[in-house]
Amino acid sequence: MSKLLFWIVIILVALVVARLLAQKATRGAPPTPSSRHRYPPGARPGAKDSPGSELMVRCAHCGIQLPTDEAVRRKGYNYCGxxxxxxxxxx
Ligand SMILES: [Zn+2]
Known part of the structure; x- marks a missing residue:
């Protein structure tokens, strides 16, 4: 009987160790801490340039496309500068 109890304890310990190792693998492995904490969430470089994420307008003078928040608005027209x-x- 004590032998059965011994094996149950061994199996439980093995399961706990396996779970801890799995958590550690999923949590700590990917990018290095320096690259992970350099940018706050949602402010990653390139996110601004992804297509469809920002509304573009056309300069009424030269016709260049630029983001709405960078456009100069004057008399109902958008300009690049x-x-x-x-x-x-x-x-
Ligand atoms: Zn322009």
Missing amino acids: LAHSLRGPKT
Whole structure:
């Protein structure tokens, strides 16, 4: 009877050790700590450039495409910069 109990304890310990090893493998293995904590979540480089993530507008003067938050808005038109906003839309 004590032999059966011994084997049950051995199996339980083995299961606990296997679970701990699996947790450690999934938690610690991927990227190095320095690269993992360099950027906050959602602010990774390249996320801004991914297609469809940001609304693009066209400069009314030169026609270049740029993100809405970088555009200069003047008299209902979007421009790539102050110079083109002063020149006005190209006819
Ligand atoms: Zn322009």
